[in-house]
Amino acid sequence: MIETLVKKIKETQAPIVVGLDPNLNFVPEYIKEKAFKEAGESLEGAALAFKEYNKGIIDSIADLVPAVKPQIAMYEQLGIPGMEVFEWTVDYAHKKGLVVIGDIKRGDIGSTSEMYAVGHIGKTKIGNNLIPAFDEDIVTVNPYLGSDGVLPFVKVCEAEKKGIFVLVKTSNPSSGEFQDRVIDGRALYEHVAEKVVEWGQSTIDPETGYSEVGAVVGATYPEQGKILRKLMPKAYILVPGYGAQGGKGSDLAYFFNDDGLGAIVNSSRGIIAAYKQEQYAKCGEEGYAEASRLAVLDMKEDLRQAIENR
Protein backbone atom coordinates (compact mmCIF):
# COMPACT_ATOMS: atom_id res chain seq x y z
CA MET A 1 0.00 0.00 0.00
CA ILE A 2 2.94 2.35 0.65
CA GLU A 3 3.76 2.26 -3.07
CA THR A 4 0.22 3.38 -3.92
CA LEU A 5 0.26 6.04 -1.22
CA VAL A 6 3.57 7.52 -2.40
CA LYS A 7 2.39 7.45 -6.01
CA LYS A 8 -0.77 9.31 -5.11
CA ILE A 9 1.13 11.85 -2.99
CA LYS A 10 3.36 12.56 -5.98
CA GLU A 11 0.38 12.83 -8.34
CA THR A 12 -1.58 15.21 -6.13
CA GLN A 13 1.51 17.06 -4.88
CA ALA A 14 -0.31 17.04 -1.56
CA PRO A 15 1.16 15.12 1.40
CA ILE A 16 -2.20 15.53 3.06
CA VAL A 17 -4.74 13.19 4.61
CA VAL A 18 -8.20 14.51 5.43
CA GLY A 19 -9.43 13.32 8.80
CA LEU A 20 -13.05 12.25 8.44
CA ASP A 21 -13.94 12.75 12.09
CA PRO A 22 -17.57 13.80 11.97
CA ASN A 23 -19.14 15.42 14.99
CA LEU A 24 -22.69 16.71 15.34
CA ASN A 25 -21.25 20.15 16.15
CA PHE A 26 -19.59 20.25 12.74
CA VAL A 27 -22.47 18.93 10.63
CA PRO A 28 -24.46 21.77 9.03
CA GLU A 29 -27.93 22.33 10.51
CA TYR A 30 -29.75 21.60 7.25
CA ILE A 31 -28.14 18.15 7.03
CA LYS A 32 -28.97 17.35 10.65
CA GLU A 33 -32.58 18.53 10.25
CA LYS A 34 -33.12 16.35 7.21
CA ALA A 35 -31.51 13.32 8.84
CA PHE A 36 -33.38 13.72 12.14
CA LYS A 37 -36.63 14.15 10.24
CA GLU A 38 -35.99 10.91 8.40
CA ALA A 39 -34.58 8.80 11.23
CA GLY A 40 -35.24 10.68 14.47
CA GLU A 41 -32.88 12.22 17.02
CA SER A 42 -31.41 8.78 17.41
CA LEU A 43 -28.20 6.86 16.72
CA GLU A 44 -29.64 6.16 13.26
CA GLY A 45 -30.42 9.83 12.67
CA ALA A 46 -26.95 10.97 13.69
CA ALA A 47 -25.36 8.25 11.56
CA LEU A 48 -27.41 9.36 8.57
CA ALA A 49 -26.22 12.94 9.11
CA PHE A 50 -22.59 11.75 9.27
CA LYS A 51 -23.03 9.85 6.01
CA GLU A 52 -24.46 12.81 4.11
CA TYR A 53 -21.79 15.12 5.56
CA ASN A 54 -18.93 12.73 4.69
CA LYS A 55 -20.26 12.25 1.18
CA GLY A 56 -20.17 15.99 0.52
CA ILE A 57 -16.61 16.28 1.78
CA ILE A 58 -15.30 13.22 -0.06
CA ASP A 59 -16.87 14.38 -3.33
CA SER A 60 -15.32 17.80 -2.85
CA ILE A 61 -11.74 16.78 -2.00
CA ALA A 62 -11.19 13.40 -3.68
CA ASP A 63 -9.22 14.82 -6.62
CA LEU A 64 -6.95 16.93 -4.38
CA VAL A 65 -5.58 14.49 -1.81
CA PRO A 66 -4.19 10.96 -1.74
CA ALA A 67 -5.99 9.73 1.34
CA VAL A 68 -8.65 10.11 4.01
CA LYS A 69 -8.48 9.00 7.63
CA PRO A 70 -11.76 8.20 9.34
CA GLN A 71 -11.36 8.15 13.13
CA ILE A 72 -13.39 5.11 14.15
CA ALA A 73 -14.23 6.49 17.62
CA MET A 74 -16.54 9.07 16.06
CA TYR A 75 -18.54 6.28 14.45
CA GLU A 76 -18.28 3.86 17.36
CA GLN A 77 -20.01 6.38 19.64
CA LEU A 78 -23.12 5.80 17.50
CA GLY A 79 -23.10 2.02 17.98
CA ILE A 80 -24.10 -0.20 15.06
CA PRO A 81 -25.55 2.60 12.88
CA GLY A 82 -22.26 4.46 13.33
CA MET A 83 -20.18 1.43 12.42
CA GLU A 84 -22.29 0.99 9.30
CA VAL A 85 -21.42 4.56 8.27
CA PHE A 86 -17.76 3.87 9.01
CA GLU A 87 -17.94 0.90 6.65
CA TRP A 88 -19.82 2.96 4.06
CA THR A 89 -17.23 5.76 4.32
CA VAL A 90 -14.35 3.34 3.72
CA ASP A 91 -16.10 1.90 0.66
CA TYR A 92 -17.16 5.25 -0.75
CA ALA A 93 -13.66 6.71 -0.37
CA HIS A 94 -12.31 3.65 -2.18
CA LYS A 95 -14.76 4.22 -5.02
CA LYS A 96 -13.44 7.74 -5.32
CA GLY A 97 -9.89 6.41 -5.61
CA LEU A 98 -8.67 7.41 -2.14
CA VAL A 99 -6.36 5.46 0.14
CA VAL A 100 -8.16 4.86 3.44
CA ILE A 101 -6.29 5.05 6.73
CA GLY A 102 -8.45 3.64 9.51
CA ASP A 103 -7.51 5.50 12.68
CA ILE A 104 -8.31 2.67 15.04
CA LYS A 105 -5.29 2.64 17.40
CA ARG A 106 -5.83 -1.05 18.16
CA GLY A 107 -3.31 -3.30 19.87
CA ASP A 108 -3.65 -6.37 22.08
CA ILE A 109 -1.96 -9.67 22.87
CA GLY A 110 -0.88 -11.61 19.79
CA SER A 111 -3.88 -13.81 19.05
CA THR A 112 -6.22 -10.86 19.58
CA SER A 113 -4.18 -8.39 17.52
CA GLU A 114 -4.42 -10.93 14.74
CA MET A 115 -8.21 -10.62 14.82
CA TYR A 116 -8.02 -6.82 14.61
CA ALA A 117 -5.54 -7.11 11.76
CA VAL A 118 -7.63 -9.49 9.68
CA GLY A 119 -10.81 -7.57 10.45
CA HIS A 120 -9.44 -4.22 9.35
CA ILE A 121 -6.74 -4.79 6.72
CA GLY A 122 -6.97 -8.50 5.99
CA LYS A 123 -9.54 -11.18 5.36
CA THR A 124 -11.45 -13.30 7.86
CA LYS A 125 -11.46 -17.03 7.18
CA ILE A 126 -14.95 -18.51 7.35
CA GLY A 127 -15.26 -22.08 6.17
CA ASN A 128 -13.58 -22.05 2.77
CA ASN A 129 -14.06 -18.32 2.23
CA LEU A 130 -11.72 -15.41 2.92
CA ILE A 131 -13.83 -12.32 3.51
CA PRO A 132 -12.71 -8.73 4.15
CA ALA A 133 -14.67 -7.10 6.97
CA PHE A 134 -13.92 -3.37 7.38
CA ASP A 135 -11.34 -3.38 4.59
CA GLU A 136 -9.20 -0.29 5.19
CA ASP A 137 -5.82 0.06 3.46
CA ILE A 138 -3.76 1.15 6.45
CA VAL A 139 -4.51 1.28 10.19
CA THR A 140 -2.94 2.91 13.24
CA VAL A 141 -1.58 0.57 15.93
CA ASN A 142 -0.77 1.09 19.64
CA PRO A 143 2.61 -0.42 20.65
CA TYR A 144 2.22 -0.59 24.47
CA LEU A 145 2.01 -4.42 24.41
CA GLY A 146 5.30 -4.83 22.52
CA SER A 147 6.31 -6.87 19.47
CA ASP A 148 3.85 -9.69 19.81
CA GLY A 149 0.99 -7.17 19.77
CA VAL A 150 2.30 -5.51 16.59
CA LEU A 151 3.71 -8.37 14.52
CA PRO A 152 0.31 -9.91 13.69
CA PHE A 153 -0.46 -6.63 11.91
CA VAL A 154 2.89 -6.78 10.09
CA LYS A 155 2.12 -10.32 8.98
CA VAL A 156 -1.11 -9.17 7.40
CA CYS A 157 0.72 -6.22 5.80
CA GLU A 158 3.13 -8.69 4.19
CA ALA A 159 0.37 -10.97 2.92
CA GLU A 160 -2.05 -8.29 1.73
CA LYS A 161 0.28 -5.41 0.81
CA LYS A 162 -1.40 -3.23 3.39
CA GLY A 163 0.15 -0.81 5.87
CA ILE A 164 0.22 0.33 9.51
CA PHE A 165 1.27 3.47 11.37
CA VAL A 166 2.51 2.70 14.87
CA LEU A 167 1.98 5.32 17.60
CA VAL A 168 5.42 6.66 18.50
CA LYS A 169 5.00 10.22 19.78
CA THR A 170 1.37 11.32 19.86
CA SER A 171 0.15 14.89 19.39
CA ASN A 172 -1.73 15.36 22.67
CA PRO A 173 -0.51 17.59 25.54
CA SER A 174 0.20 14.74 27.97
CA SER A 175 1.83 12.41 25.46
CA GLY A 176 5.14 13.01 27.23
CA GLU A 177 3.90 11.54 30.50
CA PHE A 178 5.11 8.08 29.48
CA GLN A 179 6.44 8.53 25.93
CA ASP A 180 9.13 11.07 26.91
CA ARG A 181 10.44 9.20 29.95
CA VAL A 182 14.12 8.44 29.63
CA ILE A 183 15.31 4.83 29.51
CA ASP A 184 19.04 4.14 29.12
CA GLY A 185 19.63 7.70 27.99
CA ARG A 186 16.86 7.86 25.39
CA ALA A 187 13.17 8.67 25.47
CA LEU A 188 10.67 5.82 25.33
CA TYR A 189 9.45 7.14 21.95
CA GLU A 190 12.95 6.60 20.58
CA HIS A 191 12.93 3.01 21.77
CA VAL A 192 9.55 2.53 20.10
CA ALA A 193 10.94 4.15 16.93
CA GLU A 194 13.80 1.66 16.94
CA LYS A 195 11.26 -1.15 17.05
CA VAL A 196 9.29 0.44 14.20
CA VAL A 197 12.44 0.18 12.07
CA GLU A 198 12.86 -3.48 13.05
CA TRP A 199 9.17 -4.35 12.52
CA GLY A 200 9.26 -2.71 9.10
CA GLN A 201 12.34 -4.47 7.69
CA SER A 202 10.36 -7.24 6.00
CA THR A 203 8.00 -4.90 4.13
CA ILE A 204 10.21 -2.33 2.45
CA ASP A 205 8.86 -1.52 -0.98
CA PRO A 206 11.69 -1.75 -3.55
CA GLU A 207 10.08 0.94 -5.71
CA THR A 208 9.88 3.75 -3.16
CA GLY A 209 12.27 2.54 -0.47
CA TYR A 210 9.62 3.03 2.21
CA SER A 211 8.24 0.38 4.54
CA GLU A 212 4.64 -0.68 5.04
CA VAL A 213 5.29 0.01 8.74
CA GLY A 214 5.12 3.73 9.40
CA ALA A 215 4.88 5.84 12.54
CA VAL A 216 2.59 8.43 14.10
CA VAL A 217 4.42 11.55 15.29
CA GLY A 218 2.45 14.66 16.32
CA ALA A 219 2.92 18.00 14.53
CA THR A 220 2.84 19.57 17.97
CA TYR A 221 6.32 18.15 18.73
CA PRO A 222 8.56 19.42 15.90
CA GLU A 223 11.85 18.85 17.73
CA GLN A 224 11.02 15.24 18.35
CA GLY A 225 9.82 14.98 14.77
CA LYS A 226 13.24 16.00 13.52
CA ILE A 227 14.95 13.33 15.63
CA LEU A 228 12.44 10.64 14.74
CA ARG A 229 12.66 11.41 11.02
CA LYS A 230 16.37 10.52 11.15
CA LEU A 231 15.87 7.49 13.39
CA MET A 232 13.35 5.90 11.02
CA PRO A 233 14.49 6.90 7.52
CA LYS A 234 12.34 4.30 5.74
CA ALA A 235 9.19 4.80 7.79
CA TYR A 236 6.47 7.07 6.48
CA ILE A 237 5.32 9.41 9.22
CA LEU A 238 1.63 10.14 9.73
CA VAL A 239 1.47 13.57 11.34
CA PRO A 240 -1.66 14.50 13.30
CA GLY A 241 -2.06 17.78 15.17
CA TYR A 242 -1.83 20.23 12.27
CA GLY A 243 -4.26 23.15 12.48
CA ALA A 244 -6.79 22.87 15.29
CA GLN A 245 -4.33 21.17 17.67
CA GLY A 246 -1.73 23.90 17.09
CA GLY A 247 0.78 22.50 14.56
CA LYS A 248 1.82 24.89 11.77
CA GLY A 249 3.33 24.17 8.34
CA SER A 250 6.66 25.63 9.38
CA ASP A 251 6.81 23.13 12.27
CA LEU A 252 6.55 20.29 9.83
CA ALA A 253 9.43 20.83 7.42
CA TYR A 254 11.70 18.36 9.19
CA PHE A 255 9.12 15.58 9.28
CA PHE A 256 9.93 15.18 5.57
CA ASN A 257 12.99 13.56 4.04
CA ASP A 258 15.22 15.45 1.61
CA ASP A 259 13.21 14.04 -1.31
CA GLY A 260 10.16 15.90 -0.02
CA LEU A 261 8.54 12.57 0.82
CA GLY A 262 8.29 10.56 4.03
CA ALA A 263 5.43 12.34 5.78
CA ILE A 264 1.69 12.73 5.35
CA VAL A 265 -0.01 15.40 7.40
CA ASN A 266 -3.51 14.98 8.77
CA SER A 267 -6.02 17.73 9.23
CA SER A 268 -9.49 16.94 10.50
CA ARG A 269 -11.65 19.77 11.77
CA GLY A 270 -9.42 22.36 10.03
CA ILE A 271 -10.77 20.94 6.78
CA ILE A 272 -14.09 19.26 7.46
CA ALA A 273 -15.37 22.17 9.58
CA ALA A 274 -13.57 24.89 7.59
CA TYR A 275 -16.88 26.68 6.92
CA LYS A 276 -16.94 27.60 10.61
CA GLN A 277 -13.68 29.55 10.31
CA GLU A 278 -13.82 33.26 9.50
CA GLN A 279 -11.56 32.68 6.52
CA TYR A 280 -14.09 30.46 4.77
CA ALA A 281 -17.29 31.83 6.28
CA LYS A 282 -18.34 33.23 2.92
CA CYS A 283 -19.07 29.64 1.81
CA GLY A 284 -21.86 29.45 4.37
CA GLU A 285 -23.26 26.23 5.83
CA GLU A 286 -24.52 25.04 2.48
CA GLY A 287 -21.03 25.49 1.09
CA TYR A 288 -19.31 23.39 3.78
CA ALA A 289 -17.92 21.00 1.18
CA GLU A 290 -16.57 23.84 -0.96
CA ALA A 291 -15.01 25.37 2.19
CA SER A 292 -13.26 22.05 2.86
CA ARG A 293 -11.86 22.13 -0.67
CA LEU A 294 -10.50 25.66 -0.19
CA ALA A 295 -8.97 24.64 3.14
CA VAL A 296 -7.19 21.71 1.48
CA LEU A 297 -5.77 24.02 -1.19
CA ASP A 298 -4.51 26.47 1.46
CA MET A 299 -2.97 23.64 3.49
CA LYS A 300 -1.26 22.30 0.38
CA GLU A 301 0.32 25.72 -0.21
CA ASP A 302 1.32 26.06 3.46
CA LEU A 303 3.11 22.69 3.37
CA ARG A 304 4.72 23.41 0.00
CA GLN A 305 6.25 26.61 1.32
CA ALA A 306 7.39 24.94 4.53
CA ILE A 307 9.21 22.18 2.64
CA GLU A 308 10.71 24.68 0.19
CA ASN A 309 11.94 27.12 2.84
CA ARG A 310 13.55 24.73 5.25
Added chain:
Amino acid sequence: MIETLVKKIKETQAPIVVGLDPNLNFVPEYIKEKAFKEAGESLEGAALAFKEYNKGIIDSIADLVPAVKPQIAMYEQLGIPGMEVFEWTVDYAHKKGLVVIGDIKRGDIGSTSEMYAVGHIGKTKIGNNLIPAFDEDIVTVNPYLGSDGVLPFVKVCEAEKKGIFVLVKTSNPSSGEFQDRVIDGRALYEHVAEKVVEWGQSTIDPETGYSEVGAVVGATYPEQGKILRKLMPKAYILVPGYGAQGGKGSDLAYFFNDDGLGAIVNSSRGIIAAYKQEQYAKCGEEGYAEASRLAVLDMKEDLRQAIENR
Protein backbone atom coordinates in the same frame (compact mmCIF):
# COMPACT_ATOMS: atom_id res chain seq x y z
CA MET B 1 -20.04 -0.26 39.13
CA ILE B 2 -17.22 -1.41 41.42
CA GLU B 3 -19.74 -1.68 44.28
CA THR B 4 -21.93 -3.98 42.17
CA LEU B 5 -18.94 -6.01 41.02
CA VAL B 6 -17.65 -6.54 44.57
CA LYS B 7 -21.14 -7.42 45.79
CA LYS B 8 -21.52 -10.02 43.07
CA ILE B 9 -18.05 -11.44 43.71
CA LYS B 10 -19.00 -11.91 47.37
CA GLU B 11 -22.35 -13.48 46.48
CA THR B 12 -20.89 -15.96 44.00
CA GLN B 13 -17.68 -16.52 45.99
CA ALA B 14 -16.05 -16.52 42.56
CA PRO B 15 -13.55 -13.79 41.66
CA ILE B 16 -13.89 -14.96 38.08
CA VAL B 17 -14.77 -13.34 34.79
CA VAL B 18 -15.53 -15.52 31.80
CA GLY B 19 -13.91 -14.24 28.61
CA LEU B 20 -16.46 -14.45 25.82
CA ASP B 21 -13.91 -14.60 23.01
CA PRO B 22 -15.60 -16.76 20.39
CA ASN B 23 -13.54 -18.28 17.63
CA LEU B 24 -14.74 -20.56 14.86
CA ASN B 25 -12.25 -23.18 16.04
CA PHE B 26 -14.03 -23.31 19.41
CA VAL B 27 -17.63 -23.32 18.18
CA PRO B 28 -19.04 -26.88 18.03
CA GLU B 29 -19.55 -28.24 14.51
CA TYR B 30 -23.30 -28.66 14.91
CA ILE B 31 -23.71 -24.97 15.74
CA LYS B 32 -21.56 -23.90 12.79
CA GLU B 33 -23.40 -26.22 10.41
CA LYS B 34 -26.78 -24.84 11.44
CA ALA B 35 -25.61 -21.22 11.22
CA PHE B 36 -23.87 -21.64 7.86
CA LYS B 37 -26.95 -23.40 6.51
CA GLU B 38 -29.08 -20.47 7.58
CA ALA B 39 -26.79 -17.58 6.65
CA GLY B 40 -24.00 -19.03 4.51
CA GLU B 41 -20.25 -19.31 5.09
CA SER B 42 -20.26 -15.56 5.47
CA LEU B 43 -19.70 -12.86 8.09
CA GLU B 44 -23.41 -13.24 8.89
CA GLY B 45 -23.13 -17.00 9.23
CA ALA B 46 -20.12 -16.80 11.53
CA ALA B 47 -21.82 -14.10 13.61
CA LEU B 48 -24.90 -16.28 13.98
CA ALA B 49 -22.71 -19.15 15.15
CA PHE B 50 -21.04 -16.87 17.73
CA LYS B 51 -24.43 -15.77 19.02
CA GLU B 52 -25.74 -19.28 19.52
CA TYR B 53 -22.44 -20.35 21.12
CA ASN B 54 -22.37 -17.38 23.50
CA LYS B 55 -25.99 -17.91 24.47
CA GLY B 56 -25.27 -21.48 25.52
CA ILE B 57 -22.32 -20.42 27.63
CA ILE B 58 -24.03 -17.44 29.26
CA ASP B 59 -27.06 -19.57 30.16
CA SER B 60 -24.78 -22.20 31.66
CA ILE B 61 -22.53 -19.97 33.80
CA ALA B 62 -24.64 -16.91 34.67
CA ASP B 63 -25.45 -18.08 38.21
CA LEU B 64 -21.83 -18.98 39.01
CA VAL B 65 -19.84 -15.85 38.15
CA PRO B 66 -20.18 -12.09 38.63
CA ALA B 67 -19.09 -11.01 35.17
CA VAL B 68 -18.28 -11.77 31.56
CA LYS B 69 -15.68 -10.10 29.35
CA PRO B 70 -16.36 -10.10 25.62
CA GLN B 71 -13.16 -9.33 23.68
CA ILE B 72 -14.40 -6.96 20.98
CA ALA B 73 -11.68 -7.95 18.47
CA MET B 74 -13.31 -11.35 18.01
CA TYR B 75 -16.53 -9.62 16.95
CA GLU B 76 -14.86 -6.80 15.01
CA GLN B 77 -13.19 -9.35 12.70
CA LEU B 78 -16.72 -10.13 11.45
CA GLY B 79 -17.52 -6.52 10.56
CA ILE B 80 -21.06 -5.23 11.15
CA PRO B 81 -22.66 -8.66 11.77
CA GLY B 82 -19.96 -9.27 14.38
CA MET B 83 -20.53 -5.92 16.07
CA GLU B 84 -24.25 -6.72 16.21
CA VAL B 85 -23.47 -9.93 18.08
CA PHE B 86 -21.15 -8.01 20.41
CA GLU B 87 -24.04 -5.68 21.21
CA TRP B 88 -26.43 -8.61 21.59
CA THR B 89 -23.97 -10.37 23.92
CA VAL B 90 -23.67 -7.30 26.16
CA ASP B 91 -27.47 -7.01 26.36
CA TYR B 92 -28.07 -10.70 26.91
CA ALA B 93 -25.45 -10.89 29.67
CA HIS B 94 -27.13 -7.91 31.33
CA LYS B 95 -30.48 -9.67 31.18
CA LYS B 96 -28.90 -12.60 32.98
CA GLY B 97 -27.67 -10.28 35.72
CA LEU B 98 -23.98 -10.26 34.78
CA VAL B 99 -21.57 -7.34 34.92
CA VAL B 100 -20.12 -6.82 31.43
CA ILE B 101 -16.48 -5.87 30.98
CA GLY B 102 -15.89 -4.77 27.39
CA ASP B 103 -12.32 -5.72 26.55
CA ILE B 104 -11.78 -2.93 24.05
CA LYS B 105 -8.32 -1.56 25.01
CA ARG B 106 -9.18 1.83 23.53
CA GLY B 107 -7.20 5.01 24.14
CA ASP B 108 -6.62 8.13 22.04
CA ILE B 109 -6.15 11.89 22.37
CA GLY B 110 -8.61 13.54 24.75
CA SER B 111 -11.48 14.51 22.45
CA THR B 112 -11.35 11.10 20.79
CA SER B 113 -11.11 9.11 24.02
CA GLU B 114 -14.24 10.97 25.08
CA MET B 115 -16.10 9.49 22.09
CA TYR B 116 -14.95 5.97 22.98
CA ALA B 117 -15.97 6.56 26.60
CA VAL B 118 -19.47 7.78 25.81
CA GLY B 119 -19.94 5.11 23.14
CA HIS B 120 -19.02 2.22 25.44
CA ILE B 121 -19.83 3.18 29.03
CA GLY B 122 -21.71 6.48 28.67
CA LYS B 123 -24.41 8.07 26.59
CA THR B 124 -24.12 9.84 23.25
CA LYS B 125 -25.86 13.22 23.05
CA ILE B 126 -28.04 13.51 19.96
CA GLY B 127 -30.25 16.58 19.85
CA ASN B 128 -32.03 16.51 23.21
CA ASN B 129 -31.52 12.80 23.75
CA LEU B 130 -28.83 10.92 25.65
CA ILE B 131 -28.51 7.46 24.14
CA PRO B 132 -26.28 4.56 25.22
CA ALA B 133 -24.58 2.88 22.27
CA PHE B 134 -22.68 -0.30 23.22
CA ASP B 135 -23.49 0.06 26.91
CA GLU B 136 -20.92 -2.04 28.72
CA ASP B 137 -20.38 -1.59 32.49
CA ILE B 138 -16.60 -1.47 32.51
CA VAL B 139 -14.01 -1.23 29.70
CA THR B 140 -10.28 -1.76 29.39
CA VAL B 141 -8.17 1.29 28.47
CA ASN B 142 -4.67 1.68 26.98
CA PRO B 143 -2.54 4.30 28.80
CA TYR B 144 0.18 4.97 26.18
CA LEU B 145 -1.16 8.48 25.44
CA GLY B 146 -1.03 9.58 29.09
CA SER B 147 -3.54 11.32 31.35
CA ASP B 148 -5.47 13.24 28.75
CA GLY B 149 -6.21 9.97 26.94
CA VAL B 150 -7.50 8.31 30.13
CA LEU B 151 -9.28 11.10 32.02
CA PRO B 152 -12.24 11.33 29.60
CA PHE B 153 -13.00 7.73 30.57
CA VAL B 154 -12.70 8.63 34.27
CA LYS B 155 -15.10 11.53 33.77
CA VAL B 156 -17.70 9.17 32.34
CA CYS B 157 -17.05 6.73 35.21
CA GLU B 158 -17.82 9.54 37.67
CA ALA B 159 -21.01 10.59 35.89
CA GLU B 160 -22.38 7.14 35.14
CA LYS B 161 -20.95 5.03 37.98
CA LYS B 162 -19.13 2.88 35.47
CA GLY B 163 -15.58 1.51 35.61
CA ILE B 164 -12.34 1.05 33.68
CA PHE B 165 -9.33 -1.25 33.91
CA VAL B 166 -6.15 0.43 32.68
CA LEU B 167 -3.46 -1.76 31.06
CA VAL B 168 -0.51 -1.77 33.44
CA LYS B 169 1.40 -5.04 32.93
CA THR B 170 -0.11 -7.18 30.19
CA SER B 171 -0.01 -10.98 30.10
CA ASN B 172 1.71 -11.49 26.72
CA PRO B 173 5.33 -12.73 26.34
CA SER B 174 6.71 -9.44 25.00
CA SER B 175 4.86 -7.15 27.39
CA GLY B 176 8.19 -6.38 29.03
CA GLU B 177 9.65 -4.86 25.87
CA PHE B 178 8.41 -1.42 26.88
CA GLN B 179 6.46 -2.00 30.10
CA ASP B 180 9.45 -3.37 32.06
CA ARG B 181 11.95 -0.70 30.95
CA VAL B 182 13.41 1.11 33.93
CA ILE B 183 12.81 4.84 34.36
CA ASP B 184 14.28 6.58 37.41
CA GLY B 185 14.83 3.26 39.12
CA ARG B 186 11.36 1.83 38.52
CA ALA B 187 9.71 -0.09 35.70
CA LEU B 188 7.37 1.77 33.35
CA TYR B 189 4.49 -0.39 34.61
CA GLU B 190 5.10 0.98 38.12
CA HIS B 191 4.88 4.54 36.80
CA VAL B 192 1.64 3.65 35.06
CA ALA B 193 0.40 2.06 38.30
CA GLU B 194 1.14 5.29 40.15
CA LYS B 195 -1.03 7.14 37.62
CA VAL B 196 -3.79 4.56 38.04
CA VAL B 197 -3.88 5.46 41.73
CA GLU B 198 -4.03 9.17 40.89
CA TRP B 199 -6.70 8.74 38.15
CA GLY B 200 -8.82 6.68 40.54
CA GLN B 201 -8.85 9.07 43.51
CA SER B 202 -12.11 10.75 42.53
CA THR B 203 -14.08 7.52 42.15
CA ILE B 204 -13.42 5.55 45.32
CA ASP B 205 -16.58 3.82 46.42
CA PRO B 206 -17.18 4.49 50.16
CA GLU B 207 -18.89 1.12 50.62
CA THR B 208 -16.11 -1.15 49.39
CA GLY B 209 -13.09 1.17 49.46
CA TYR B 210 -12.25 0.30 45.88
CA SER B 211 -11.97 2.73 42.96
CA GLU B 212 -13.82 2.66 39.65
CA VAL B 213 -10.35 2.84 38.07
CA GLY B 214 -8.75 -0.60 38.15
CA ALA B 215 -5.75 -2.13 36.43
CA VAL B 216 -4.91 -5.03 34.13
CA VAL B 217 -2.02 -7.18 35.35
CA GLY B 218 -1.28 -10.54 33.70
CA ALA B 219 -1.39 -13.79 35.66
CA THR B 220 1.78 -14.74 33.81
CA TYR B 221 3.77 -12.20 35.87
CA PRO B 222 3.13 -13.16 39.52
CA GLU B 223 6.14 -11.27 40.93
CA GLN B 224 5.04 -8.04 39.31
CA GLY B 225 1.50 -8.77 40.47
CA LYS B 226 2.67 -8.87 44.07
CA ILE B 227 4.41 -5.48 43.72
CA LEU B 228 1.52 -3.91 41.85
CA ARG B 229 -1.06 -5.16 44.37
CA LYS B 230 0.74 -3.14 47.06
CA LEU B 231 1.28 -0.08 44.85
CA MET B 232 -2.42 0.22 44.01
CA PRO B 233 -4.26 -0.91 47.17
CA LYS B 234 -7.60 0.56 46.08
CA ALA B 235 -7.52 -0.56 42.47
CA TYR B 236 -9.27 -3.75 41.49
CA ILE B 237 -6.98 -5.88 39.33
CA LEU B 238 -8.31 -7.64 36.24
CA VAL B 239 -6.05 -10.63 35.73
CA PRO B 240 -5.87 -12.19 32.25
CA GLY B 241 -3.59 -15.07 31.34
CA TYR B 242 -4.96 -17.78 33.67
CA GLY B 243 -5.17 -21.24 32.11
CA ALA B 244 -4.39 -21.32 28.40
CA GLN B 245 -1.75 -18.59 28.63
CA GLY B 246 0.03 -20.41 31.47
CA GLY B 247 -1.07 -18.70 34.71
CA LYS B 248 -1.94 -21.05 37.59
CA GLY B 249 -4.09 -20.45 40.70
CA SER B 250 -1.03 -20.60 42.95
CA ASP B 251 0.53 -17.75 40.94
CA LEU B 252 -2.43 -15.56 41.72
CA ALA B 253 -2.61 -15.55 45.50
CA TYR B 254 -0.81 -12.23 45.82
CA PHE B 255 -2.97 -10.43 43.29
CA PHE B 256 -5.58 -10.41 46.06
CA ASN B 257 -5.69 -8.18 49.14
CA ASP B 258 -5.81 -9.64 52.64
CA ASP B 259 -9.60 -9.40 52.57
CA GLY B 260 -9.63 -11.91 49.70
CA LEU B 261 -10.89 -9.18 47.39
CA GLY B 262 -9.14 -6.85 44.94
CA ALA B 263 -8.71 -9.13 41.95
CA ILE B 264 -10.90 -10.75 39.33
CA VAL B 265 -9.35 -13.46 37.20
CA ASN B 266 -10.28 -13.95 33.56
CA SER B 267 -10.38 -17.23 31.76
CA SER B 268 -11.47 -17.39 28.15
CA ARG B 269 -10.73 -20.51 26.14
CA GLY B 270 -10.09 -22.49 29.36
CA ILE B 271 -13.81 -22.13 30.00
CA ILE B 272 -15.57 -21.51 26.71
CA ALA B 273 -13.66 -24.28 24.91
CA ALA B 274 -13.41 -26.57 27.95
CA TYR B 275 -15.13 -29.40 26.05
CA LYS B 276 -11.97 -29.70 23.94
CA GLN B 277 -9.86 -30.53 27.02
CA GLU B 278 -9.40 -34.17 27.99
CA GLN B 279 -10.72 -33.40 31.43
CA TYR B 280 -14.15 -32.40 30.13
CA ALA B 281 -14.23 -34.48 26.94
CA LYS B 282 -17.00 -36.64 28.38
CA CYS B 283 -19.40 -33.69 27.85
CA GLY B 284 -18.92 -33.98 24.10
CA GLU B 285 -19.52 -31.17 21.61
CA GLU B 286 -23.20 -31.00 22.43
CA GLY B 287 -22.30 -30.55 26.08
CA TYR B 288 -19.92 -27.62 25.47
CA ALA B 289 -21.98 -25.35 27.73
CA GLU B 290 -22.05 -27.92 30.53
CA ALA B 291 -18.28 -28.34 30.14
CA SER B 292 -17.85 -24.58 30.57
CA ARG B 293 -19.86 -24.79 33.79
CA LEU B 294 -17.66 -27.58 35.14
CA ALA B 295 -14.56 -25.61 34.20
CA VAL B 296 -15.83 -22.57 36.11
CA LEU B 297 -16.46 -24.72 39.19
CA ASP B 298 -12.94 -26.18 38.98
CA MET B 299 -11.42 -22.73 38.53
CA LYS B 300 -13.37 -21.44 41.52
CA GLU B 301 -11.92 -24.23 43.66
CA ASP B 302 -8.40 -23.64 42.31
CA LEU B 303 -8.58 -19.95 43.25
CA ARG B 304 -10.14 -20.65 46.65
CA GLN B 305 -7.29 -22.95 47.57
CA ALA B 306 -4.69 -20.51 46.29
CA ILE B 307 -6.08 -17.67 48.40
CA GLU B 308 -6.42 -19.94 51.45
CA ASN B 309 -2.91 -21.40 51.20
CA ARG B 310 -0.91 -18.29 50.65
